[in-house]
Amino acid sequence: MRRKAAERRGRVVSALDQLRYRLGLALGAARNARAAAETNLAKLELEQLMVRAGIERAGQDPQVAERLRDPAMAEVPTWLGRVRDQFYGEWADGPSRLRELVAASAPGPAGRPPGDWLGRVGTHEGLRPPELWRIGSSTVDGSAAGRTPGTELTFDVAVPLLDESHLSITSAPKTRDTVDALVENLLMRVLSTFEPGAVKIHLWDVGQLTAVLPNFYALSRTSALTVHDPTRLVDLLDEFAGHIRRIHAETMQAGYSSLRAMRLATGRRTEPWRIGVLYGNGENLPPEQLRDLKRVAASALDAGISLILVDVPTVLGGAVETISLFDERRAISSMTGTDLVVDLDPPLPSGQVATAAKRIAEALVAKQGGPRSFADLLPTEYGRERSARELRAPVGFYEGEPVEVVIGDATPHALIGGPSGSGKTNFLYALLGSLCARYSPDELALYLLDFKEGVSFAGLAPGRRDASWLPHARLVGVNVNTDREFGLALLRFLADEMRRRSAAAKDHEVTNLAELREQDPTGHWPRIVAVIDEFQYLFAGRDSVTALATSLLEDIARRGRSQGIHLILASQDIAGIEAFWGKPAVFEQCTLRIAMPKARRVLAEANQAAVAAPRWHAVINHDSGVAHGNRLAHIPDASAKGVFPSLQRELWERFAGQSEPRLFDGAHAPQLDSSPAFTGLGQAERPLALVGQSIDVSDTARGVELSGAPGRNLAVLGTSAREAVSILDSAARSLARQYQQGDVEFIVCCPVETILPRARELTDRLAGAGHKAELLDAGDLADRCATLAAELSDVRTHRMLVCYGVDAALPALEQKAPGQQSGLDHLRVLLKQGPAKGLHVLGWWRGIARLKDTLGFGGTDDIGAWAALDVQGNELSPLCAGQVVHWAPRPGRALFFDRTTHSSPEVVIPFHLPEADDD
Template identity: 45%
Template structure:
């Protein structure tokens, strides 16, 4: 039993061991399976994790790519927007206020008011269109709204040339205070204010501007001024910006006019900046909601927030407005003279008149100006510095380029002190001259006689043409030229600058000048003689304005800036003209005939010389240079054509004394002929030694040129020690001459008095030149009187200098003596009343002494005395 039990135990143990072994095996296998399952799970998890990581990585990369692309696109869009804005608003239109300055542009730009607030650091300017685009309405808070208006206006002014943007302000609530920063523009006319009750009138005026521009400027050829400017590269009208800072209801008429302007104004350069008036949304109207911070909005930017710039700095605003005002007051730079010249020169015919452009109008079109039967003559007026001389140059250049010297002749006279017309005559450095010019008179402000001589010359020419017209049964120049094609009948244009000098005073010169001028103005038109009278101020010309019939002949009126009274009394168009502009009016100054002309810069010497040299080279070879009379120049005997003829041996019937240059259109010498006849002596009267001795020297030289050596006798008597140097200088030049002073003049007079008392003439002429004849001892005046009275018939002639008219009278025998022995005299600083005894009739010559001028009278040829300029001593 025990064995059995042991066996059972052994069996149990064996079974348990087997079971344990099997269980261990199963457990080991299970563990292996778990390990394998875990390994598989780990592999699956690892694979899943790897896939997840890969997916996550790919997703993250994709997200990064998308995010980067979005950021890149946003930056590109912002940069593109900023670049587009900068292109649309360059320079003054879009610059920050910190470095802002005016930068005029060729075409209108959009204007910056702030910047758009985008989720990107690239700043994008916020722009609004105004000039050439539309209108702006500002709403919202008042303070930022005022800043927006000021900024818009300053940017608009800064993007245009000075004066091309004109502001009109209507501010009834603050009486102009809303535009106070722009006040410096007002004196220049760039800013004007409309009174509180004047809104209707302002809207009417702007509507008329739009109508006029549509009718006469655009004229159906262009849709807008912007289109015209792009096509022609010129803008004929300024931009007009009306700033309406009002409030309240508008009348029905005002509302209707406002709507018309909002629809049609922008195309014609009329723009509105409105704050406080009710305006409905429409095309071409930008609405700005002004607010602080990020609350501002633009209608063109949708819901994007806008941060406004704020107003311009006061210093920048004031300085800019002042510079603009100064530039407008100075006027725009003129165009070149070449703009007036034709494509081919000297192609026009002047038979019916003279027509040439004087400049261009505000639309850029040439403005032709005509001198013909109507209008026949012109008045030009303009204060000093307004371009009167430049206008004359421009007009002359335009005419000279179109008409040849056979068609047109100029006679030029300048009464002011200056050489404005000197360029038309040959000079020391430039031998050329304008071929059309026949006469140039300079510095004649003290020689009114020269102006009178010109009028006399033109009067003679008028009579010559009228006589020719009668012979050919013609009534005007065109008919005369048709009937006499071989005749020389150019149209004459006489230009007299500062003509009022000629007409000033109440003397014989002014009286005769006005009579001649009236006759020329009335009858000259039909014979092709035209007058152009110019003056700085015509208001004080009593001699002219006192004759309405004369003034009426000058129907062409040209007024330069600030000119007075040259236009009609109610015509004030010249008061606001800029520089290099003029009002041309061919209807005696009537307001409706005004034409505004921009005159080219013709004063530039280089450009003028180019034209003059070109025309000079085309001149007919037989043409002589013009007569040049310079009142400030002392003429020289050697330059006298009369003296040159004597030196060349031209025969004369009797000895001729040359004295000086006449104040006349023709260049000729004043002379006295010493024939064998009573009284053929010459007296020089006055105390001015330089001039008296110069006349004596001229007389001696001119006489000497007429005789071969030993064919005439000269005696030089000097009775004043101060004049000795002059007398000895003359003696050295004269052949066969004797020299006498107080020590030996006695026997000369005795000898000559004896010769004068003989019954036969001397074998050769004897000329006695006496310096200071009044210093002759009293006991020798008897012999001198004998020579004066009897000598000329014996070929003995006295040319003496007496230092006073009364001293000559004493030499002739006293107050009761006759003055017949002195047939010719030259007066220097001797008043006219002192010359009465030597003048025909009961009167005295109108003579007012002045330096280096003399009054010459020769009783054998003169009806009245003539003013001369003595030849210089050398």
Template identity: 70%
Template sequence: MASKAAEQRNRVQTALDRVRHQIGLVLGAAAGAREMAEAEVARLTLEQEIVRVGMDHATPAQQTEWARHPAAHEVFAALGGTRAAFYTDWSAGPGQLRDLVAAHAPGPAGRPPSEWLGRVGTNPGVTAPALWRVGSATAAGSDISRTFDVAVPLLDESHLAITSAPKTRPVVDGIVQGLLMRVLSAFEPGAVKIHLWDVGQLTAILPDLYPLSRTSALSLYDPTRLEDLLDELAGHIRRIHATGMQAGHTSLRELRKATNQRLEPYRIAVLYGNGETLDAERARDLKRVASGALAAGICLILVDVPTAVSASIETLSLLDERRAVSSMTGSDLVVDLDPPMPSGQVIRAANRIAEALIARQGGPRSFADLMPSEIGQESSARELRAPIGFYEGEAVEVVIGDASPHALIGGPSGSGKTNFLYALLGSLAARYSPDELALYLLDFKEGVSFAGLAPGRKDSSWLPHAKLVGVNVNTDREFGLALLRFLADELRRRSAAAKEHEVTNLADLREQDPSGHWPRIVAVIDEFQYLFAGRDQVTAQATQLLEDIARRGRSQGIHLVLASQDVAGIEAFWGKPAVFEQCTLRIAMPKARRVLAETNNAAVSAPKWHAVINHDSGVAHGNQLAHVPDASSRNVFVNLQQKLWELYAGRFTRPRLFDGAHSPVLEQFPAFTELKPNAQPRAILGQSIDVTEAACGVDLPRVPGRNVAVLGGATAEALSIMDSAARSLSRQMELGQVEFLLHCPIVASSPAVLDLKSRLEAEGHLATLTEDLSAELESIVESLSTTTPRILLLYGVDAALPSLEAKAVGQLKSGLDHLRTLLKNGPAHGVHTIGWWRSIARLKDTLGFGGTDDIGAWAALDVQGNELSPFAAGQVVHWSPRPGRALFFDRTTHGAPEVIIPFQRPETEPTAGGTS
């Protein structure tokens, strides 16, 4: 048993010994491999250091240290062989580099300054040289055949980081100034903009370039406000990126190539640091700007700014006042820097470029310069685009579409707001035909800004694109509400069509329904804050409609242009920013308040006759300053309108003109002139305040309650309503079909009543003017079931009440009793009363207890709304009387009273309010 156990121990011991042996072999092999790896790492580290420093540039101390390295002999032999082989095989290399630079750095980009400095460039800026010369280098030795040009990429290609050496600031300035002059001289004036920031200097940054500072080609920034420059660049990047993305391109270079237009200037931002790392926030901002700048045509030149950027960047590190190393050639080659350009020559060259840029602007442009070469050739399927002014010779456009659907325009009185609106309307109308663009124009202020766009007495032409023109509507807020209701109805119609064709926007709808009529609609509302001037139902409904149109109108091609002198005073939108958020297009006239973003003060410094155009909700980076030419002087816009009117003659209907300063004339009103005999007569009382030129009237069927009351003491308006009701009924009645009975106890109104009687008789109707109203009423009541249909026109019923209330001895019923009977039972037998009461109290006295149902319709003049509730189904009536207007309610058709405009009686002078 013991021997067996010993045998087992021996076997286990033997196995363990074998395992130990194998582990030893493995550990030995691993140690050997580790030693080899460490030796290889040491060799590679040495090789890397030698390559970085350069075999010919090492100090004696470095060479001694390298020589002590165990792998020194091997590394030096390998690198020497590689270099020898390279120079043996690369004998043609310098010549190839010279050819490469010559091909990619033409003209000022690579040629000596003597050949171009002081000459103004001609490259329009669609394409740019890829390389820009900074010096030369020699491949090996001093053989001139091995010398080649050294150039760095800029603009679309790469950023540049320059690191100075002690006492080399003048050299750095010479390098930067030389590059900038090459770029500025290569392109036509205005194609390049320079931005300069120096952490240590407020002024004297590249002073030789200062002649350019009187133009937009050169901008300087506060040394303590690097964020201002970075914010501006970030804004340009976002704006250009959005433009490119909409066009399907990923960079400005692609967009230039596709359109063969410069579109945007190149920008070079030079940042002078002091070798210290920027604070964390500025470093992050700079990194973000650098990452997107090149795609937006923005190039950074960073001098002693040790911030890593995640973008293409080349380096130039100075060794002394004459030499540098560059990432373009590698650290093993020294670049001999070009000498600085002579200061006097640079100043003269910069001055010539500035003068050429100013001359190119050509001074103030005219309205004619906004016009396209061909009228009405643009499509509005995707957007509306039109220049409205100029900045440094370049047109500044306003774009209205899905990206910037609505516009907010602000400017105090005299700032040029009306002129801007004319420039905008003219530029749009010249580019888009009336099939592509429909205009609805409303001006709340007291004036006739848009009146000339509709036909008038002196000029029969009109702007063919205009469908509605409303002027002097500051007291007719209901007309603005009517326009918003029309736009909301049109929005629903377009949305239904889009749903039917399974599309989501106007462009796709027009593509799927080419036979449909789907122009873009632009509604311009000047002084729109009047819509919200009261705390009433008009304000509440207008706010709701405007918010809905602003949110949903963009996709269906309905756009709002809201203009105001003082946007700050609109209480209706406090806490309701939906409309302003949708107005991404902001136009600020000089000294405008709260149109742009809160921190954007560009309007404060804007010169006269200019406007700040901003498509980015007023944020500062979206600012574009534009000089707006004179579009509102005598015959300027008129000439364009006449040309368009003649071009589109007969194809489009005249616009609806609503002029709140003039009353409508019954004889000229379509709803009156088109009347014919009708079995269902309708008494026209006035004009509706609506987008269409509609009349407001009362149907007089043979049913109870179809009587009309005119309420209030405004004599002219009351006579007008009575007159238009009677005359409109007479045109609908066959001769002999009806008798008009008139009664007027008011002496001052007798001439108007006699005139109406004559007019009715002239048309062949029987018209009787009675003096004894009580007797006439008794006679009609006694024969009510067999009487001829009658229209009772009772003027000043309240004045007749004393005589109506009187009873003769033995008489059972008074004239007032008979009047009440007729009001209750007459309409069912064809006897309708149209009466004028000068006070609500006297109407109540006439009707007696519970008789309000006998007045089916009424028109109130100088009567307060709280007095009208009993006659409006008990609802609260919001009405404050105003001249030339009446409040109308028909209990069979109205949910709430509406404002109407009485007609102008021919024999009276025009009264305030109405239409032409």
């Protein structure tokens, strides 16, 4: 046992000794590896120090000299020398290649001597900017390139800027003038390369209370140069950040990764380049500003912004080149490496720079010109654009460049606001004219509605003075401030059209209008734009119209974009629209915001750009009113006499064959003789007695079908004589057109003395149409009712009893001899039994109570249809199945209800009778 224990102990001790040996080897190797790594790291650090200081000057650097005292570092200078010699040995033609490279990458003012270009206005349109911009030259010893020792080889030095890189400049003591000359040289080269307006410069100097770069003073009076408050760097950074967000949204929506990519793909420059020059003082910026600066720099190049930082210590995101000054003439640059000294170009002559800046400023002012006219918005050829993807048209100008409005999937609906006199109507005309000139009626359909008391859109439909019309218009509604039902009808029409398009898209297995038009090229699918001016009137009451309009508008706003249906809602002030409190869906979908001067609550709450907007301008914003989306535009005068009509007539002639739009003018009652519903009547088994024009998108009329069903009589209710006469006149005359001569007999009675001439005129008209028509004396009505009641069982012709003011005849009708029925009893028989026998009563009662007296205790079933005039809604409930009737009487309108066709009453417009004007 003891022996076995000793053996086990020996094996354990041997294993431990072996472990200690292995651990010793590992630790020794680790110490050696660490020492080697530390030596290599020290060599690399020394190499960096020597490269940064310059190999030739490294021995003068105290830090380098101290490290070279270490014997292990002795081989570093030798190795760097071999690398340099090998590089220059392979670079025998390097200087000449660099000269060729700079000449190719920095053409014209970007690389040529100042005498070749200074003072000349640039002409480069700006699609592909130069890749490099000259700052100076550098010289190397020719012996390093295989030349005779002492031979100097010089090559140009240039740095990238626009679209390529930012630039960081670090000064040395007493070199501020040199830095200014360097920056001035770069900026003047850029400005002299491009056509005026292609580049905008922003200057900020933390320590400068007067103008930076005073030779550029002439440019500061134009948009080419902006000098920013030295105490408000945050404003400049916010402006850049907003610009970057806007450009990013526009390029991403267009399918491009950057502004440069979009510019190269489309072949046009939509935005100027921006160069931000920030002068610091060598001290760190506050943390918040430094964070914002880095955030801007990271995305600036893709948005066309390049930064030039002077003595602003920070590490920027994105591509950055550096220039560090040694003295007033020399610097090192990241483009050449720290071992090569750059001899900076001498300053440009001050007087020549000032003269050149003045010439560029004058050229920019001349290019921008004075205020543009409406004609400048129009294309050279009309109707050439396609609307499958979107609608795009300029509406104004900023600094001579057009400012566009885009209506499509990304910005489906627009909200326009501006107080009275701010130019809102003029803007609408500019927008409509620019759109219609670019898109044909097959590409764009307009539905125009103006709720205010005016005729802003009336001229777009044919009139007495001008027979032309805007061929894109399908509907023009004016003076509808009291006809909210017409706005509701338009929304219903748009909702129906949206469902029709959605069904077609589903049939073709597509999701939007562009795809539908591609799959169904023979279909007619224009983009629809509905303009509703003063749209807040549509929601003026707390009633069913407001409730339905709100629901429809929200639905169209949400789903209309994919079907090519767009809303443009305009208002003087949207602050009081209670219908949308707590329902922001509509406004959220109105991502396109247009604010006229002094407009409130159109842009985002913190965006006050409209407050400072000058007259005849508008703030165009495609980003839901957020400040970074602001584009200020001068709107040409499109509403001056003859301006828009001239374009309209050209379009009318260009697109001949388009049907004229439906014109609805709430200030004028329709004429019966010109109503399609009346002129289109012919012989019918179930004649229709027209009551008035419907308030609808289509030009239709409402009427009562006089069949043999019970209750097929018509009652006109109220004291408004003119409208009552009109309704009875249109009902009788429309019936006369639907019968052959001899098939109908009209019996007209008028107990109201003042209306008697109108009753006689109707009788003469009916007789003149070949029908039997008789005007009863008021005193004969009772006897005639008795006769008609007795003849009901043997009626051979249809009969219409037309009575003006039935209630006026009630005293005579109520008289009766003992044991006999009264005339009123016979009238009740006619009302109850007449329709089944071909006899119908068309009567006017001047009050609900008087109608009830006429009907007696039999209820209201014998009056199947009625038209109410100046009668309050609560009085009409018994005639409308007990439902609550929302009706406030208004001139020229009637509330119509037919129990066989209506679920609720609707407003109609009685036809106008010219001969009734003297009433």
